Amino acid sequence: MHEIHLHNTLSGKIETFVPQKPGQVGMYTCGPTVYDYAHIGNYRTFVFQDILRRFLKLRGFQMNHVMNLTDVDDRIIANAAKAGVGIREYTEKYAQAFFDDCKTLNIESPEHWIRATDHIPEMVSLIQKLQAESYTYPSEGSIYYRITKFKDYGKLSKVDLTGIQAGARVDNDRYEKESARDFALWKAPKEGEHFWQTAIGAGRPGWHIECSAMAMKYLGETLDIHTGGIDLAFPHHENEIAQSQAATGKPFVHYWMHAEHLLVEGEKMSKSLGNFFTLRDLFAKGYKPSALRFALASVPYRRQLNFTFDGLQQATSSVERLRNFAARLKNEKFAAGSSAEMAARIKTAADDFDGGLSDDLNTAQALAAVFDLVREANIAMDKGEFRQGEVKPALAFLASFDKVFAVLDDTDAEKLKALGFGADDAGIGDAEIEKLVAERQSARARRDFAASDRIRKELSDRGIILEDTKDGNVRWKRK
Numbered sequence: 331m332h333e334i335h336l337h338n339t340l341s342g343k344i345e346t347f348v349p350q351k352p353g354q355v356g357m358y359t360c361g362p363t364v365y366d367y368a369h370i371g372n373y374r375t376f377v378f379q380d381i382l383r384r385f386l387k388l389r390g391f392q393m394n395h396v397m398n399l400t401d402v403d404d405r406i407i408a409n410a411a412k413a414g415v416g417i418r419e420y421t422e423k424y425a426q427a428f429f430d431d432c433k434t435l436n437i438e439s440p441e442h443w444i445r446a447t448d449h450i451p452e453m454v455s456l457i458q459k460l461q462a463e464s465y466t467y468p469s470e471g472s473i474y475y476r477i478t479k480f481k482d483y484g485k486l487s488k489v490d491l492t493g494i495q496a497g498a499r500v501d502n503d504r505y506e507k508e509s510a511r512d513f514a515l516w517k518a519p520k521e522g523e524h525f526w527q528t529a530i531g532a533g534r535p536g537w538h539i540e541c542s543a544m545a546m547k548y549l550g551e552t553l554d555i556h557t558g559g560i561d562l563a564f565p566h567h568e569n570e571i572a573q574s575q576a577a578t579g580k581p582f583v584h585y586w587m588h589a590e591h592l593l594v595e596g597e598k599m600s601k602s603l604g605n606f607f608t609l610r611d612l613f614a615k616g617y618k619p620s621a622l623r624f625a626l627a628s629v630p631y632r633r634q635l636n637f638t639f640d641g642l643q644q645a646t647s648s649v650e651r652l653r654n655f656a657a658r659l660k661n662e663k664f665a666a667g668s669s670a671e672m673a674a675r676i677k678t679a680a681d682d683f684d685g686g687l688s689d690d691l692n693t694a695q696a697l698a699a700v701f702d703l704v705r706e707a708n709i710a711m712d713k714g715e716f717r718q719g720e721v722k723p724a725l726a727f728l729a730s731f732d733k734v735f736a737v738l739d740d741t742d743a744e745k746l747k748a749l750g751f752g753a754d755d756a757g758i759g760d761a762e763i764e765k766l767v768a769e770r771q772s773a774r775a776r777r778d779f780a781a782s783d784r785i786r787k788e789l790s791d792r793g794i795i796l797e798d799t800k801d802g803n804v805r806w807k808r809k
């Protein structure tokens with residue numbers, strides 16, 4: 331087995347992975363902001379995290395992995411208020427869709443699934459600690475973090491703080507590096523929107539304090555690994571470090587790992603650019619969950635992944651190839667005995683596979699080891715040179731491959747069925763159509779036209795035409 335090397339955004343270097351407690355890993359992952367359906371760009375990052383945790387488990391580490399649902403966010407609170415519902419009610423549908431999607435992509439459940447709304451007291455007490463250490467100041471009912479007081483500010487994202495004006499503040503949770511400013515830990519209530527009544531006043535937490543408080547509650551003051559997409563390095567993770575380290579005086583995280591973006595035609599896939607696909611968009615076009623997982627996992631996480639349908643088609647063939655190979659091993663009868671050459675070949679493949687993943691999760695290298703073996707073993711089988719003695723070690727190697735990649739079991743059809751695809755030969759069922767139509771009506775009612783258009787498109791892709799009637803109702807028919 332190889333020494334595990336991981337890239338640490340903080341040092342900008344590849345480092346040997348040594349957890350604080352031997353054999354145990356405490357890891358925090360920023361979860362989705364449940365104000366809308368997640369897109370496949372988001373899942374690129376979640377699949378990377380899943381490959382990381384599965385690989386560490388394969389290597390014998392016991393994981394303590396925490397993932398949150400960001401269910402307190404400016405957009406969620408504003409949208410919930412507009413729709414006249416509570417936060418839980420508003421986010422439930424998106425949270426459920428996220429859980430369903432993770433299951434569909436074989437993303438394992440972390441040891442702790444938590445929600446920001448369940449941890450307001452922890453956030454308040456962290457802010458109180460920062461107040462006691464004079465890292466904060468109040469302004470118009472909100473509480474801000476004074477970034478110039480924290481000497482390590484900017485070390486993670488290498489943000490340049492020259493020229494920053496004392497007292498310049500930012501209220502949005504998401505902003506660019508050029509606007510590095512004092513950020514809101516606690517936000518004053520807004521007319522008509524949800525707030526909490528607490529010891530530090532009425533209001534709601536900023537996004538950054540949420541993750542600091544939740545991560546330290548479950549993992550202690552210093553985490554082994556913290557992950558996220560690269561867009562979270564600034565400001566979110568920079569601010570998490572500033573908050574946590576100012577409060578504890580200890581390093582917050584040993585290894586910061588960030589996945590590069592999934593791009594579509596050279597641009598980041600994002601909701602705001604409108605260039606996104608959800609899982610359901612792709613399944614409606616006939617692609618399989620296993621192919622999508624494979625496509626997302628196959629490009630090493632620190633390389634940008636350019637999403638194309640050709641790539642997805644190739645991933646479909648790659649998964650088929652692996653499944654066919656596994657089936658051959660299980661079903662064909664080979665001549666008795668053993669081949670020293672093939673036995674050595676399987677050992678080398680297993681070693682190269684581990685070597686690839688140990689090298690900062692180089693999934694491309696790990697997969698090359700698998701496919702090289704599959705090619706050579708298939709040739710040996712065709713020539714009648716493969717021996718029964720190598721069936722067991724070859725299957726054992728495939729099993730450890732699949733503990734990480736999780737694409738071999740052919741469960742695509744049942745997963746698609748669980749999501750309402752291919753339920754019968756006639757395609758989408760009436761109940762699901764009614765459900766989507768109702769979702770679209772409520773999106774329109776809250777003037778969320780992007781969501782309403784997306785549902786119309788999804789239905790259209792699945793052969794359903796909508797007609798909006800003058801009285802505000804909607805009729806549907808099959809194409």
Ligand code: AMP
Binds near residue numbers: 370371372
């Ligand atoms: P959000 O729901 O916006 O907080 O994002 C959830 C996760 O998806 C975060 O780790 C983001 O960094 C990540 N993410 C967002 N867009 C992309 C993308 N195009 N490619 C890869 N990861 C992304």
Ligand code: ZN
Binds near residue numbers: 359360566
């Ligand atoms: Zn976070």
